[in-house]
Amino acid sequence: MTELFTQGIWGRTPEQIGQALAVIVGMVLLQFLLHSVIFRRLKKLAESTTTFVDNILVESARYPLRLSLFCLTLLLVSDILGFSPVFARWISRLAESGFIIAGTWFLSGASQLLTLSFAAWMEKRNTPLDLQVQPLFTRVLRVAVWIMGGLMLIQHLGYSITGIIASLGIGGAALAFASQDTIANVFGSAKILLDRPFLIGDWIKSTDGSIEGVVEDIGFLSTRIRTFADTLITVPNNKIANLALENFSRMTKRRIFTHIGLSYGTQIEQIQTVVPQMRQYISEHPEIEPSTLFVHFTSFSESSLDIMVYFFTRTTVWADWLRIREEIYLKFMLILQEAGIQIAVPARQLRLEHLPQGAFHDLMTFPGLISAPEDLEPLVNGPDLDSSAFSPGA
Incomplete structure (x- = not known):
């Protein structure tokens, strides 16, 4: 133990080791104070101001400053312990590279200042910068900063930037194809x-x-x-x-477009009554845009008489649009009910010709084809239709 204190470790005196440990402990404490105390207070202070500059600077400096302190610790410890010239040169080069990275890191974070300043300048000229352009502009600046920092780091490590660029020509075609x-x-x-x-x-x-x-x-x-x-x-x-x-x-208004199918039993007078009522209700609705509004009897479909309804709501919000559409559709149902009009149900008319004797009975009793054959009995034996109508040659 006595030899340890007199001769030191690896040829370093106890004073050197003690000084190096003191530097390391001091830097660790300083790192803790920066992270837990100083930057927290600076952040609160920056948030209390009306400018965005201090907020960005505080956030941008937090981690680069900690990296710089680490690199400074390496230099101080290397100087105190007196390493060999070769090892000391590598330590120095490593620390200086860290300083370059820290500076690039800080400038990359602070580049947002230039974006916001440019956006404020554009706004004063009544040509505000779009929200989608601002983040892209910031990214372009950050990429440019990191490219410059990378070139500086390569140069500092002793490599020739010109030689690296020239060597890229060998694989330039492959790189261009891949990218x-x-x-x-x-x-x-x-x-x-x-x-x-x-x-x-x-x-x-x-x-x-x-x-x-x-x-x-x-x-x-x-x-x-x-x-x-x-x-x-x-x-x-x-x-x-x-x-x-x-x-x-980018809708300025939102469309409602539908067809209402009325049964073929609807009378002309009923259609002439309900169509104007529907049109008037829509035109007087406070949430409907009156400039484009159409309610007309338009077509004879296979199983319905169709009324086309076409108009726009003032709002483009989906929830409000659904509420308005529901309200109007319910009002249309009420108008049709009061007029005694039924909504058409899709239907098909089947005409049977030249059936063999007994074929209709077989058709009615075929499993799964007719769910209720007895419902068709009035069609065959009713007062207006004789069963002979389904005989061959009818």
Whole structure:
């Protein structure tokens, strides 16, 4: 034990080891104070101000500062312990690389300041920056910052940037072929930004029905859409930029379109009564857009006399639209009931010709074909229709 205190460890004196341990313990305590005390108070102080600058700076500096303190600890400990020149040079290079990464990290986080400042400047010029453009603009800045930081790090480690770029020419063709989808998606995102077929928060649907939901994010390579089943769809920008899309969020009004089928027993006078009543009710409804409104008797269908109803609600909110539609449909039912009109039920008329003797009886009694043969008995033996009508040659 005496030799340990007199000769030290690995040729280092007790004073050197003690100083190195003191630096390490001090840096650990400083890291704890920064994370648990100082940054928490700075964050609360930043949140109490009206500007966004201090909030971004505090969040951007938290982890880069901790990394910088770690690198500083390495340099101090290396200097105190007096490592060999080769090992000390590697420690120094490692710490300096950490400083470059920390600086790049901080600038990457603080790049949002430039985006928000640019957005504020655009707003003052009455040309506000779209919400979908702001995150993309920030990402472009961050990618640029990290590329610059990466180049600085490569240069600092002693590698030639020119040589690396020149060596890429060997596999350039293979790289271009492998990245053609990526490049197509980047151009797709540019097309989305320029054409603006949708924004973040819009409800969209592809005409082929493969995609429907609310746009959550528009990235460099893909767009994320939240479906109404609460699942998340990630669509490559190249694909979604070439799809025909319906944007429901850009509706200024919402359509209600239906046909009401009346039974063929309905009289002309009844139709002439209920159609104007329906039209008047819709036109006087406070939540209906009166400029485009059609209620007309339009067609003779196979089993019904059809009234077409076509109009728009002022609201585009789905829940309100459902409520209004239900209210109007119930009113239509009441109008038809008061007029004594029945809603048509789909029906088919069967005409039997040249049946062999006894074939009708076999048809009625065939298992599973006629659920209640006795219901057809009046058709055969009723006062207006003789059973001979179903005999051969009828």
